[in-house]
Amino acid sequence: MDLFHLLEQQDMVLRISFSILILMSIISWSIIFIRLLKLVGMKGKNKKMLNAFWQSNNIKEAQEKADKDRSVISSVLRKVLPSYLKYQQNKTAVVGLQAQLSLKDYLTLNISNAITQTIRPFESGLVALASIGAVAPFIGLFGTVWGIFNALMDISQQGQVSIATVSAPIGEALVATAMGLFVAIPAVLAYNAITRLNRNISQDLDSFAHDLYIYLLNHQENK
Structure with a gap:
Protein backbone atom coordinates (compact mmCIF):
# COMPACT_ATOMS: atom_id res chain seq x y z
CA MET A 1 0.00 0.00 0.00
CA ASP A 2 1.37 3.41 -1.01
CA LEU A 3 1.63 5.60 2.07
CA PHE A 4 1.38 8.86 0.14
CA HIS A 5 -1.69 7.59 -1.74
CA LEU A 6 -3.18 6.57 1.61
CA LEU A 7 -2.59 10.04 3.07
CA GLU A 8 -4.31 11.68 0.11
CA GLN A 9 -7.46 9.67 0.83
CA GLN A 10 -7.63 10.54 4.55
CA ASP A 11 -9.05 13.59 6.31
CA MET A 12 -7.01 16.27 8.08
CA VAL A 13 -6.99 14.51 11.47
CA LEU A 14 -5.42 11.34 10.06
CA ARG A 15 -2.98 13.35 7.97
CA ILE A 16 -1.82 15.18 11.09
CA SER A 17 -1.50 11.87 12.97
CA PHE A 18 0.59 10.32 10.20
CA SER A 19 2.70 13.47 9.90
CA ILE A 20 3.42 13.44 13.64
CA LEU A 21 4.45 9.78 13.47
CA ILE A 22 6.73 10.44 10.50
CA LEU A 23 8.33 13.35 12.33
CA MET A 24 8.79 11.20 15.44
CA SER A 25 10.42 8.49 13.36
CA ILE A 26 12.88 10.97 11.82
CA ILE A 27 13.77 12.40 15.24
CA SER A 28 14.10 8.93 16.76
CA TRP A 29 16.44 7.55 14.09
CA SER A 30 18.49 10.75 14.09
CA ILE A 31 19.06 10.44 17.85
CA ILE A 32 19.85 6.73 17.51
CA PHE A 33 22.51 7.26 14.83
CA ILE A 34 24.09 10.25 16.61
CA ARG A 35 24.20 8.51 20.00
CA LEU A 36 25.51 5.20 18.64
CA LEU A 37 28.10 6.99 16.52
CA LYS A 38 29.43 8.65 19.66
CA LEU A 39 29.35 5.46 21.74
CA VAL A 40 30.90 3.08 19.20
CA ASN A 46 38.86 4.52 27.44
CA LYS A 47 41.02 1.43 27.89
CA LYS A 48 43.75 2.90 25.69
CA MET A 49 43.72 6.22 27.57
CA LEU A 50 43.69 4.42 30.92
CA ASN A 51 46.84 2.51 30.00
CA ALA A 52 48.48 5.67 28.69
CA PHE A 53 47.69 7.52 31.91
CA TRP A 54 49.24 4.92 34.22
CA GLN A 55 52.29 4.61 31.97
CA SER A 56 53.00 8.34 32.20
CA ASN A 57 56.11 9.46 34.05
CA ASN A 58 54.40 12.42 35.70
CA ILE A 59 51.14 14.34 35.84
CA LYS A 60 52.14 16.87 33.20
CA GLU A 61 52.89 14.07 30.73
CA ALA A 62 49.51 12.50 31.54
CA GLN A 63 47.86 15.86 30.96
CA GLU A 64 49.52 16.19 27.54
CA LYS A 65 48.27 12.73 26.57
CA ALA A 66 44.75 13.61 27.73
CA ASP A 67 44.77 16.80 25.64
CA LYS A 68 45.36 14.71 22.50
CA ASP A 69 42.74 12.08 23.29
CA ARG A 70 38.94 12.11 22.90
CA SER A 71 37.80 9.45 25.33
CA VAL A 72 35.62 10.17 28.35
CA ILE A 73 38.51 9.39 30.68
CA SER A 74 40.62 12.03 28.96
CA SER A 75 37.72 14.45 29.32
CA VAL A 76 37.74 13.90 33.08
CA LEU A 77 41.51 14.33 33.21
CA ARG A 78 41.35 17.58 31.26
CA LYS A 79 39.02 18.96 33.92
CA VAL A 80 40.69 17.52 37.03
CA LEU A 81 44.44 17.72 36.42
CA PRO A 82 44.72 21.48 35.71
CA SER A 83 42.75 22.34 38.85
CA TYR A 84 44.81 19.88 40.88
CA LEU A 85 48.11 21.33 39.64
CA LYS A 86 46.80 24.80 40.39
CA TYR A 87 45.93 23.76 43.94
CA GLN A 88 49.24 21.96 44.40
CA GLN A 89 51.44 24.79 43.16
CA ASN A 90 49.65 27.65 44.87
CA LYS A 91 46.58 27.16 47.00
CA THR A 92 46.04 30.93 47.12
CA ALA A 93 45.35 30.79 43.37
CA VAL A 94 42.16 28.87 44.18
CA VAL A 95 39.44 31.43 44.81
CA GLY A 96 36.03 31.33 46.43
CA LEU A 97 34.69 28.70 48.76
CA GLN A 98 36.86 25.98 47.21
CA ALA A 99 39.94 27.64 48.74
CA GLN A 100 38.59 26.68 52.17
CA LEU A 101 38.49 22.98 51.32
CA SER A 102 41.11 20.42 52.26
CA LEU A 103 42.83 18.53 49.44
CA LYS A 104 40.58 15.49 50.01
CA ALA A 114 34.13 16.41 36.06
CA ILE A 115 32.32 13.06 35.82
CA THR A 116 28.91 14.75 35.86
CA GLN A 117 29.88 17.17 33.09
CA THR A 118 31.40 14.34 31.04
CA ILE A 119 28.40 12.01 31.33
CA ARG A 120 25.72 14.66 30.70
CA PRO A 121 26.19 14.89 26.87
CA PHE A 122 25.72 11.12 26.55
CA GLU A 123 22.26 11.40 28.12
CA SER A 124 20.96 13.94 25.63
CA GLY A 125 18.15 12.57 23.48
CA LEU A 126 17.17 9.80 25.88
CA VAL A 127 14.11 11.71 27.12
CA ALA A 128 12.99 12.17 23.51
CA LEU A 129 13.45 8.45 22.76
CA ALA A 130 11.52 7.46 25.87
CA SER A 131 8.72 9.90 25.03
CA ILE A 132 8.49 8.70 21.43
CA GLY A 133 8.43 5.07 22.54
CA ALA A 134 5.61 5.80 24.98
CA VAL A 135 3.48 8.19 22.90
CA ALA A 136 3.78 6.85 19.33
CA PRO A 137 1.55 3.75 19.86
CA PHE A 138 -1.23 5.94 21.29
CA ILE A 139 -1.04 8.35 18.35
CA GLY A 140 -1.27 5.36 16.01
CA LEU A 141 -4.19 3.96 18.00
CA PHE A 142 -5.94 7.32 17.88
CA GLY A 143 -5.51 7.39 14.10
CA THR A 144 -6.97 3.90 13.85
CA VAL A 145 -9.98 4.75 16.03
CA TRP A 146 -10.62 7.91 14.04
CA GLY A 147 -10.29 6.04 10.74
CA ILE A 148 -12.66 3.28 11.82
CA PHE A 149 -15.14 5.89 13.05
CA ASN A 150 -15.10 7.64 9.67
CA ALA A 151 -15.37 4.30 7.85
CA GLN A 160 -25.43 -1.27 2.72
CA VAL A 161 -22.74 -3.44 4.29
CA SER A 162 -20.46 -5.91 2.56
CA ILE A 163 -16.98 -7.29 3.06
CA ALA A 164 -15.64 -4.99 0.38
CA THR A 165 -17.10 -1.83 1.88
CA VAL A 166 -15.91 -2.71 5.40
CA SER A 167 -12.48 -4.27 4.88
CA ALA A 168 -10.87 -1.54 2.77
CA PRO A 169 -11.46 1.51 5.01
CA ILE A 170 -10.84 -0.41 8.24
CA GLY A 171 -7.68 -1.92 6.78
CA GLU A 172 -6.46 1.55 5.91
CA ALA A 173 -7.24 2.74 9.42
CA LEU A 174 -5.24 -0.09 10.97
CA VAL A 175 -2.16 1.16 9.14
CA ALA A 176 -1.99 3.97 11.71
CA THR A 177 -1.56 1.47 14.56
CA ALA A 178 1.09 -0.42 12.62
CA MET A 179 2.94 2.80 11.92
CA GLY A 180 2.77 3.81 15.57
CA LEU A 181 4.38 0.49 16.56
CA PHE A 182 6.95 0.87 13.77
CA VAL A 183 7.99 4.19 15.31
CA ALA A 184 7.82 3.11 18.97
CA ILE A 185 9.63 -0.24 18.90
CA PRO A 186 13.01 1.01 17.59
CA ALA A 187 12.84 3.98 19.99
CA VAL A 188 12.29 1.73 23.01
CA LEU A 189 14.99 -0.76 21.98
CA ALA A 190 17.47 2.05 21.29
CA TYR A 191 16.65 3.73 24.61
CA ASN A 192 17.40 0.52 26.52
CA ALA A 193 20.60 -0.13 24.56
CA ILE A 194 21.95 3.42 24.90
CA THR A 195 21.04 3.51 28.59
CA ARG A 196 22.99 0.29 29.14
CA LEU A 197 26.03 1.64 27.25
CA ASN A 198 25.89 4.88 29.24
CA ARG A 199 25.72 2.89 32.47
CA ASN A 200 28.84 0.94 31.47
CA ILE A 201 30.69 4.18 30.74
CA SER A 202 29.54 5.63 34.07
CA GLN A 203 30.77 2.55 35.93
CA ASP A 204 34.16 2.76 34.18
CA LEU A 205 34.44 6.42 35.15
CA ASP A 206 33.50 5.72 38.77
CA SER A 207 36.18 3.05 38.98
CA LEU A 217 46.03 12.34 47.19
CA ASN A 218 49.12 10.18 47.76
CA HIS A 219 51.09 12.16 45.19
CA GLN A 220 50.50 15.30 47.24
CA GLU A 221 51.42 13.58 50.48
CA ASN A 222 54.68 12.30 49.01
CA LYS A 223 55.75 15.75 47.90
Missing part, protein backbone atom coordinates in the same frame (compact mmCIF):
# COMPACT_ATOMS: atom_id res chain seq x y z
CA GLY A 41 34.47 2.30 20.18
CA MET A 42 34.32 4.42 23.33
CA LYS A 43 35.18 1.50 25.62
CA GLY A 44 38.30 0.77 23.59
CA LYS A 45 39.32 4.43 23.66
CA ASP A 105 37.40 17.52 49.72
CA TYR A 106 38.82 19.58 46.84
CA LEU A 107 39.61 16.44 44.82
CA THR A 108 36.26 14.87 45.63
CA LEU A 109 34.41 17.98 44.47
CA ASN A 110 36.38 18.41 41.26
CA ILE A 111 36.36 14.75 40.24
CA SER A 112 32.63 14.47 40.93
CA ASN A 113 31.88 17.60 38.89
CA LEU A 152 -18.42 3.29 9.89
CA MET A 153 -20.02 6.69 9.28
CA ASP A 154 -19.51 6.30 5.51
CA ILE A 155 -20.95 2.78 5.62
CA SER A 156 -24.01 3.97 7.54
CA GLN A 157 -24.62 6.68 4.95
CA GLN A 158 -24.38 4.18 2.09
CA GLY A 159 -27.06 2.01 3.70
CA PHE A 208 38.79 5.32 37.41
CA ALA A 209 37.73 8.24 39.63
CA HIS A 210 38.47 6.19 42.74
CA ASP A 211 41.94 5.26 41.47
CA LEU A 212 42.63 8.82 40.35
CA TYR A 213 41.58 10.20 43.72
CA ILE A 214 43.91 7.82 45.61
CA TYR A 215 46.82 8.58 43.29
CA LEU A 216 46.49 12.36 43.43
